[in-house]
Amino acid sequence: MRYPTIKIFGLVLLLSLIFAGSSLARPSTTYARQETITVTANTVNFRMGPGLAYETMAQLKKDDKITVITQKNSWYQVRLGNDKIGWVASWLLKNTEISSATNTQGTINTANVAAKENPADDSDTLGTLQQDATVTVVYEKTGWSQILFQKTVAWVKSAYITEQSTADATTANTKLTVDSSIKSLTLNDANVKLRATPAIGGHVKATLKQKTQLTYLATAGDWYKVQTKAGQTGYVANWTVTPSSSNKPVTTNASDLAEATIVLDAGHGGNDSGALSQKNTYEKTFTLQIVKKIAAKLRQGGAHVVLTRKSDKFVDLAPRPALAKKVHADAFISIHLDSSPKSNQASGTTTYYYGKSKDKPLAKALNTQLDNLPLPNRGTEFGNFLVLRDNKQPAVLLELGYINDSKDYAQIRSSSYQNEVAGDIYKGLTRYFK
Numbered sequence: 001m002r003y004p005t006i007k008i009f010g011l012v013l014l015l016s017l018i019f020a021g022s023s024l025a026r027p028s029t030t031y032a033r034q035e036t037i038t039v040t041a042n043t044v045n046f047r048m049g050p051g052l053a054y055e056t057m058a059q060l061k062k063d064d065k066i067t068v069i070t071q072k073n074s075w076y077q078v079r080l081g082n083d084k085i086g087w088v089a090s091w092l093l094k095n096t097e098i099s100s101a102t103n104t105q106g107t108i109n110t111a112n113v114a115a116k117e118n119p120a121d122d123s124d125t126l127g128t129l130q131q132d133a134t135v136t137v138v139y140e141k142t143g144w145s146q147i148l149f150q151k152t153v154a155w156v157k158s159a160y161i162t163e164q165s166t167a168d169a170t171t172a173n174t175k176l177t178v179d180s181s182i183k184s185l186t187l188n189d190a191n192v193k194l195r196a197t198p199a200i201g202g203h204v205k206a207t208l209k210q211k212t213q214l215t216y217l218a219t220a221g222d223w224y225k226v227q228t229k230a231g232q233t234g235y236v237a238n239w240t241v242t243p244s245s246s247n248k249p250v251t252t253n254a255s256d257l258a259e260a261t262i263v264l265d266a267g268h269g270g271n272d273s274g275a276l277s278q279k280n281t282y283e284k285t286f287t288l289q290i291v292k293k294i295a296a297k298l299r300q301g302g303a304h305v306v307l308t309r310k311s312d313k314f315v316d317l318a319p320r321p322a323l324a325k326k327v328h329a330d331a332f333i334s335i336h337l338d339s340s341p342k343s344n345q346a347s348g349t350t351t352y353y354y355g356k357s358k359d360k361p362l363a364k365a366l367n368t369q370l371d372n373l374p375l376p377n378r379g380t381e382f383g384n385f386l387v388l389r390d391n392k393q394p395a396v397l398l399e400l401g402y403i404n405d406s407k408d409y410a411q412i413r414s415s416s417y418q419n420e421v422a423g424d425i426y427k428g429l430t431r432y433f434k
């Protein structure tokens with residue numbers, strides 16, 4: 001079933017929904033405050049919850065229209081048609097500016113308000129709302145508000161809800177930070193708005209063309225502060241651009257890997273150099289180079305990639321698995337290089353796992369692919385490393401050669417080897433998530 005929509009911008013978005021093929025009597029005009037977006041991938045799974053682990057309820061097709069309700073762990077909670085609520089991977093819907101800041105929150109202003117199945121007094125009551133309860137309004141029509149209620153939706157008389165102004169939400173989150181690993185940005189989409197403030201409703205200073213290059217200035221929540229070639233500054237939404245670290249456009253063909261969140265962990269960093277090569281170069285330098293190659297490859301496949309470090313900075317061990325937990329990673333991959341007590345004593349790659357059921361299947365899927373590398377594959381082994389032991393998510397640690405072996409080192413420092421590693425991990429993850 002398809003629900004074509006016509007989008008009209010304003011503080012309140014008027015959505016004319018024309019319901020085709022529906023047996024239920026539905027209104028031809030309704031009001032909502034969220035943004036409607038169009039699916040650009042060929043298929044996107046519509047899931048019960050915000051993550052790959054949740055069951056798929058339906059599949060969205062290219063050009064389907066959905067409305068964003070809220071955001072969690074980089075997943076969007078969306079409404080499909082009038083009554084279906086589910087979750088989709090936000091990074092697969094990058095074509096439009098969306099922000100959960102356009103949500104409408106409200107407070108119940110009367111005691112014992114009935115939550116109805118349909119917008120009618122004689123409809124079944126699903127439950128009762130207490131006075132002062134906070135509700136998320138997803139839809140409004142003719143005196144009734146549709147709200148999120150017990151993992152589904154219910155209808156409440158609009159008069160019983162005092163809505164909070166949307167201005168409060170959109171002015172929040174404007175603290176600026178600078179990410180030193182980002183130098184420039186390329187626009188993925190056509191007609192991206194350069195806004196005066198980091199919010200959907202911000203004044204539009206210019207409309208930018210697809211593939212426009214912008215200079216990165218700072219990050220403000222989900223927005224980048226940028227400068228155009230002409231010298232104009234403003235904000236663009238982070239889902240409309242690709243930072244300079246990945247130079248190829250993201251493909252959005254859906255696969256399970258495309259829906260996955262992967263945390264890549266470049267071993268060591270900053271004053272922790274890791275192992276030393278015979279040329280006095282550091283493990284930390286090559287782990288970061290390799291991680292950036294893997295990140296670019298996975299992002300091209302549509303995956304959501306998060307790095308524990310993007311530059312040569314010190315990151316303690318404990319925050320690395322903590323980050324994986326925070327973003328609900330579907331896989332955590334730590335990249336290291338081995339070292340033997342004396343140089344030229346050992347060669348090859350090793351795949352470490354900690355948990356037999358949680359981590360070993362991931363280790364096996366990746367290790368099989370590493371057979372293709374020019375270095376010997378030393379296989380999978382149990383490894384009692386903190387980044388694995390303290391990890392709540394499926395996690396592996398890859399030792400991708402001996403940095404103090406001259407033969408291994410020649411590979412480790414070459415971009416062809418690093419690209420092969422990236423390709424093998426991409427293939428291994430594709431199999432793992434199939």
Ligand SMILES: [Zn+2]
Binds near residue numbers: 267
């Ligand atoms: Zn290491």
